[in-house]
Amino acid sequence: MMNPAAIFQMKALWDRFTANHPKFPKFLQAAAASSVDEGTVIEIKITKSNGDSIASNLKITAEDLELFQELKNIAGQ
Numbered sequence: 001m002m003n004p005a006a007i008f009q010m011k012a013l014w015d016r017f018t019a020n021h022p023k024f025p026k027f028l029q030a031a032a033a034s035s036v037d038e039g040t041v042i043e044i045k046i047t048k049s050n051g052d053s054i055a056s057n058l059k060i061t062a063e064d065l066e067l068f069q070e071l072k073n074i075a076g077q
Contacts, residue, residue: 032072038062 018025036042043057058064 036060036065036068038065 038060040060041057042060043055045053045055047053060068
């Protein structure tokens with residue numbers, strides 16, 4: 001079980017992050033609502049301030065869908 005103080009700290013950090021980046025939570029909500037299914041590809045790209053970048057992707061499996069459902073349940077969706 002997670003320490004309640006740690007949960008409150010994470011909540012404060014998340015609130016500050018979302019205040020600085022208001023489009024990101026909206027993106028996550030849209031992604032969660034879009035019914036990701038088996039075979040969906042998720043791609044992530046990071047571009048550093050000097051222009052260097054790194055990218056990766058993964059194809060969603062049935063086991064991944066189980067994890068996503070549990071995360072939705074925890075988030076209260």
